[in-house]
Amino acid sequence: MSRVFRSPVGVSAAALLAAVLLLAVFAPVLWADRAATIDTTQILQGQSAQHWAGTDSLGRDIFFRVLVATRLSVQLAIMATAVGVLIGLLLGAAPLLIGARAGRWVTAAVNIAVAFPGLLLALFFAVIFGVGMRGAVLAIGFAVAPSFARLTHTLVSTVADRDYVHAARIAGVGRLRVLARHVLPNVGEPLVVNATVAAGGALLAFAGLSFLGLGVQAPQYDWGRLLGEGLNGIYVHPLAALAPGIAVVVAGLAFSLFGEAAARAIGLRTVLSREPAATSQPEPAQPMSAADVVLAVERLRISFGPVSPVRDVGFTVGRGESVGIVGESGSGKSLTALAIAQLIEEPGRVSADRIEFLGQDLRSAKEHRRLLGLSLAMVFQDPMTSLNPTHRVGRQLAEVAEQHQGLGRAQALARAVDRLRAVHLTEPERRARQYPHELSGGMRQRAMIGMGLMGSPALIIADEPTTALDVTVQAQVLALLQEIRASDGVALMLISHDISVVRQVCDRVLVMYAGRIVEDLRTADLAAARHPYTRALLAAVPDLDTDRGKPLTVIPGRAADPAQLPPGCAFAPRCPLADSACVASDPPLAVDPGGHRVACWHADREVSR
Amino acid sequence: MHRFAIRRAGRLLVSLWVVITAAFGMIHLIPGDPVRAALGPTAPAELVQARRAALGLDDPLWLQYLNYLHHLVTGEFGSSTLSGLPVAQVISDRLPATIELALASFVLAILISVPLGLAMAVATRNGRRRPAELAFTSASAVLAALPEFLVAVGLVYVFSVTLGWAPVAGRSGPDSYVLPVIALAIGPAAVLARIVRVETLAVLQADYIRTARAKRLPSRLIYLRHALPNALTATITLGGLILGGLIAGTVLVENVFAWPGLGSTIVSSILAKDYPVVQGIVLIYGIGVLLINLVVDIALALLDPRSTIRKS
Numbered sequence: 001m002s003r004v005f006r007s008p009v010g011v012s013a014a015a016l017l018a019a020v021l022l023l024a025v026f027a028p029v030l031w032a033d034r035a036a037t038i039d040t041t042q043i044l045q046g047q048s049a050q051h052w053a054g055t056d057s058l059g060r061d062i063f064f065r066v067l068v069a070t071r072l073s074v075q076l077a078i079m080a081t082a083v084g085v086l087i088g089l090l091l092g093a094a095p096l097l098i099g100a101r102a103g104r105w106v107t108a109a110v111n112i113a114v115a116f117p118g119l120l121l122a123l124f125f126a127v128i129f130g131v132g133m134r135g136a137v138l139a140i141g142f143a144v145a146p147s148f149a150r151l152t153h154t155l156v157s158t159v160a161d162r163d164y165v166h167a168a169r170i171a172g173v174g175r176l177r178v179l180a181r182h183v184l185p186n187v188g189e190p191l192v193v194n195a196t197v198a199a200g201g202a203l204l205a206f207a208g209l210s211f212l213g214l215g216v217q218a219p220q221y222d223w224g225r226l227l228g229e230g231l232n233g234i235y236v237h238p239l240a241a242l243a244p245g246i247a248v249v250v251a252g253l254a255f256s257l258f259g260e261a262a263a264r265a266i267g268l269r270t271v272l273s274r275e276p277a278a279t280s281q282p283e284p285a286q287p288m289s290a291a292d293v294v295l296a297v298e299r300l301r302i303s304f305g306p307v308s309p310v311r312d313v314g315f316t317v318g319r320g321e322s323v324g325i326v327g328e329s330g331s332g333k334s335l336t337a338l339a340i341a342q343l344i345e346e347p348g349r350v351s352a353d354r355i356e357f358l359g360q361d362l363r364s365a366k367e368h369r370r371l372l373g374l375s376l377a378m379v380f381q382d383p384m385t386s387l388n389p390t391h392r393v394g395r396q397l398a399e400v401a402e403q404h405q406g407l408g409r410a411q412a413l414a415r416a417v418d419r420l421r422a423v424h425l426t427e428p429e430r431r432a433r434q435y436p437h438e439l440s441g442g443m444r445q446r447a448m449i450g451m452g453l454m455g456s457p458a459l460i461i462a463d464e465p466t467t468a469l470d471v472t473v474q475a476q477v478l479a480l481l482q483e484i485r486a487s488d489g490v491a492l493m494l495i496s497h498d499i500s501v502v503r504q505v506c507d508r509v510l511v512m513y514a515g516r517i518v519e520d521l522r523t524a525d526l527a528a529a530r531h532p533y534t535r536a537l538l539a540a541v542p543d544l545d546t547d548r549g550k551p552l553t554v555i556p557g558r559a560a561d562p563a564q565l566p567p568g569c570a571f572a573p574r575c576p577l578a579d580s581a582c583v584a585s586d587p588p589l590a591v592d593p594g595g596h597r598v599a600c601w602h603a604d605r606e607v608s609r
Numbered sequence: 610m611h612r613f614a615i616r617r618a619g620r621l622l623v624s625l626w627v628v629i630t631a632a633f634g635m636i637h638l639i640p641g642d643p644v645r646a647a648l649g650p651t652a653p654a655e656l657v658q659a660r661r662a663a664l665g666l667d668d669p670l671w672l673q674y675l676n677y678l679h680h681l682v683t684g685e686f687g688s689s690t691l692s693g694l695p696v697a698q699v700i701s702d703r704l705p706a707t708i709e710l711a712l713a714s715f716v717l718a719i720l721i722s723v724p725l726g727l728a729m730a731v732a733t734r735n736g737r738r739r740p741a742e743l744a745f746t747s748a749s750a751v752l753a754a755l756p757e758f759l760v761a762v763g764l765v766y767v768f769s770v771t772l773g774w775a776p777v778a779g780r781s782g783p784d785s786y787v788l789p790v791i792a793l794a795i796g797p798a799a800v801l802a803r804i805v806r807v808e809t810l811a812v813l814q815a816d817y818i819r820t821a822r823a824k825r826l827p828s829r830l831i832y833l834r835h836a837l838p839n840a841l842t843a844t845i846t847l848g849g850l851i852l853g854g855l856i857a858g859t860v861l862v863e864n865v866f867a868w869p870g871l872g873s874t875i876v877s878s879i880l881a882k883d884y885p886v887v888q889g890i891v892l893i894y895g896i897g898v899l900l901i902n903l904v905v906d907i908a909l910a911l912l913d914p915r916s917t918i919r920k921s
C-alpha cells in the first residue's frame with residue numbers, strides 16, 4: 001500500500017482523505033454547539049464575515065453545520081459499505097461455504113441483481129427496511145452487496161482451487177475458517193481497495209437518499225439532508241445547497257481517488273531503458289542494375305526514444321527475387337518489414353539514407369498511398385487477428401479496389417471473389433460473404449494473401465505467415481506464396497524465426513541479430529555460412545541426419561535486448577569464438593567478391609562445439 | 610441465431626419472474642403491518658382490519674401470490690391508498706415524462722461520448738499529446754464521479770439562479786427539458802467517453818488496424834470503418850449498464866426539478882407509505898432495466914458477428 005504514495009494523485013487523494021477523516025472525528029467535538037445555535041435574528045442570511053456560508057431557516061450557521069455533518073455522513077457511508085462487503089463476502093463465498101450446487105443458485109441470483117443499478121436496489125430495500133438512518137444503511141449495504149459478491153466470487157474461485165485450500169478442507173477445517181484463514185488473506189488487498197472506492201459511492205448514495213428524505217431524519221443532519229433543505233431556498237440563498245453539495249463531492253472523490261490510486265499502485269510497473277552503444281560504420285548494399293531493383297534500403301534505423309531496435313540495415317530485393325529475413329524475436333526483422341511498408345507508428349522513428357520502392361523514394365513527404373496500396377502486399381502472422389472481425393471477408397478485400405482502383409461496390413466485390421479464387425479458396429462467393437471467424441486459419445491466411453493480390457503487387461512482405469497455422473496448412477500457404485511469385489514475377493520478402501522455412505522458399509537469406517544484418521548470403525550457400533550466429537541457427541534445426549534421441553541443440557544464452565546492448569559485437573556474450581577484439585568494437589558488414597556479406601571478426605574460423 | 614433468441618428469451622423470463630416476485634415479496638418483507646404503518650398509529654383497528662381484508666393481506670401467502678400474478682396479467686395493479694386512483698393510471702400518467710427524460714439523456718450522452726472518445730483516442734494514441742490526455746482523463750473522471758443530483762443542483766444554480774436562462778423546475782415547454790437532460794447526461798457521457806477512448810486505443814493496437822493501414826485506406830475509413838465498430842462492441846455492454854443507471858438517476862433528478870415522472874412519485878409514495886403505488890413503480894423500473902439489457906444484447910449480437918451470445 002505504501003506504493004500509493006509514489007504517485008501525485010495518490011498523495012493528494014491520501015491527504016484529502018486524511019482531512020475528511022480528521023474532520024469527521026473532530027468537527028462535532030469542536031463545533032457542534034455553534035452548528036446548533038439558533039439565532040432567530042439571523043434567519044436565511046447570505047454569506048457574511050460571521051457566517052461564511054450564511055444561515056438556515058432557524059438562523060443556524062451553515063458552514064459549521066456542513067463541517068459537523070462530516071462525521072455522520074462518513075460514518076453512515078462506512079457502515080453501509082461494511083454491511084455491503086460483509087453480505088457480499090458471504091454471498092460471493094457461497095460456493096465455498098454451502099457447497100458448489102447450492103452456491104450456484106446464489107451466484108445466479110447475484111448475477112441477476114448485479115444487472116440492476118445500485119440506486120434502484122437501494123430504493124427497493126429502503127421500502128423494506130423503512131425510511132430513516134438505519135433503513136438507509138441497510139438499503140445501501142444491500143445495494144452494494146451484489147457487486148461485492150461478484151468480486152468475491154471471482155477472487156475466491158481463483159484461490160479456492162489452490163492446494164493449500166484443498167488441504168485445509170481435507171483436514172476438516174471448518175468452512176468459515178477456511179474462508180477466514182486461507183482465502184481472505186489472499187484476496188484481501190483487492191477487496192479493501194474496492195471497498196474504499198465503494199465507500200465513496202456509498203457516501204454519494206447516502207447523500208442521495210437523505211436528499212430524497214429517505215435517509216437521515218431531522219433533527220439529525222448529514223450532507224444530503226442539508227442539501228435537500230438548502231435546495232428549497234436556492235433562489236434566495238444558493239450557498240445553503242451548494243456548500244453541502246461541494247462537501248459531498250470532495251469527500252466522495254477522496255475515497256474513490258484514494259481507492260483507485262491504491263488499485264493502480266498494486267499493478268505498478270516501471271520500464272528501464274538505456275542508450276545503446278554507438279554502432280560502427282555503415283556498409284554499402286551490393287550494387288544491382290537499377291531496373292531490376294524492386295526495393296532498395298540503405299542505413300535504415302528505427303528508434304523508440306533512446307532505444308534503436310534496428311540499426312544500419314541495408315539490402316536490395318530484385319524483381320521476382322525471394323529474400324528471407326531470419327532472426328530470433330527482438331532481432332528487428334519485423335520492424336524492418338514494417339518500416340519498409342511505412343507502417344511504423346509514433347513514437348517509433350524511422351530514418352534511412354534510402355528507402356526506394358519501384359524507383360519511388362518512400363521517405364519523401366509525399367504519400368505513396370496508391371503505389372503502396374496496389375504494389376506492396378503485406379501478409380501478417382496471425383490471420384485471425386489481422387482480419388477485421390466485424391466485416392465480411394469479401395468487403396475487406398473489395399475495399400482496396402474501391403479505394404485505389406476506383407471500382408464501384410459491386411465490381412470491387414467481384415474482383416475480391418476472383419482474387420479469393422486465385423488463392424484457391426473453395427466456394428469463393430460464399431467465403432466472401434462470411435466473417436473471418438467462420439473461416440479456418442489456413443483459409444484466412446489465403447484471404448490475406450488474396451487481399452494483397454487485389455492490386456498488382458511487385459513485392460509481397462510476409463511476416464511469419466505460417467507461424468500461427470497448423471503444420472499441414474503451413475506447407476500449403478508456403479506453396480501458394482511460391483506459386484504467386486513464380487507466375488507473376490512478384491518479389492517476396494519472407495520474415496521468419498525459422499531458418500528451415502526460409503531455406504525452403506527463398507533465394508537469399510538475411511540473418512539479423514540485435515537490429516543488424518549479420519550475414520547476407522544465397523540460400524544455396526547456407527552450408528558455408530560464416531557467421532557463428534547463422535551457424536548456430538542452422539545447428540538448431542533438426543534434419544534427417546540428426547539423432548532424434550539427442551536433445552535439440554539450442555543457442556545458449558539470451559537474445560540481445562536492444563535496450564541493453566553490450567559494447568562491441570552484440571553476439572559476443574553468446575558466441576563461442578568471442579575474444580577481446582569482439583568486445584572492443586562492432587564488426588562491419590564486409591562483402592566478399594561473391595556478394596556474400598558477413599559481420600564478424602572471425603568469420604573464417606571453425607566453430608568448435 | 611435462433612438458439613441465441615431462445616436462450617435469451619428464457620433468461621428474460623427468469624429475470625422477469627424474479628422481478629415480479631421481488632415486487633410482490635417487498636410488501637411482505639416490511640417488518641410489522643404495512644397497513645398499520647400506512648394509516649398511522651392512531652387509526653382505528655377496524656379500519657386497519659378492513660383495509661387489510663380489502664388488500665387481501667389476510668389470505669395465505671401462496672394465494673396472495675397467485676392473485677398478484679393474476680392481477681398483473683389482467684393489468685390490475687391495485688389502487689393508491691392515498692388518492693384511491695388505480696396504480697395503473699398513476700403509472701401511465703407519469704411514465705411518459707420519465708421515459709422522455711431518460712431517452713433524451715441517453716441520446717445526448719451517446720452523441721457526446723462516442724465522437725469525443727474516438728477523437729481523444731486518435732489524438733492521444735501511442736502516448737501523443739500527454740497534456741490533452743491528462744486533461745481529458747481528469748475532467749471526465751470528476752464528471753463521472755459527480756452524482757446526477759449534485760450536477761442538477763449546480764446547473765440550477767448557474768443557469769436558473771445566476772443566469773436566469775432556464776426554468777428551475779417543472780415540465781412545461783422545451784426549455785424545461787434542458788437542465789434535467791443535461792444533468793442526467795453529463796455523468797454517463799463522461800463514463801462512456803472514457804470507455805470509448807480506452808476501447809478505441811486497444812482496438813488501434815489490433816492487427817486488423819495494421820492491415821487496414823497496410824491497405825493504405827484514408828484515416829477516416831481506418832477509424833470509422835475499422836476501429837469504431839470494434840470499439841463499440843465493448844462500449845455497448847457497459848453502455849447498457851449506464852442506461853440502466855440512467856433510470857436510477859432519473860429518480861434523483863426528477864426530485865431536484867420537481868419533474869412529474871415516476872421518480873418523484875415513487876419517493877413521495879415511499880414517504881407516504883403508499884405501498885401499492887411503490888410496488889407498481891418498482892415493477893416498472895425492474896422491467897425497464899430488463900428491457901434495456903435485452904436491447905443491449907440484441908445490439909451486440911447484431912454488431913459483433915463473433916458475439917459469444919450469438920453463438921452459444
Ligand code: SF4
Nearest residue numbers: 569572575582600601
Ligand atoms: S565478432 Fe566475435 S563475437 Fe561477434 S560473432 Fe564474430 S566471433 Fe562472435
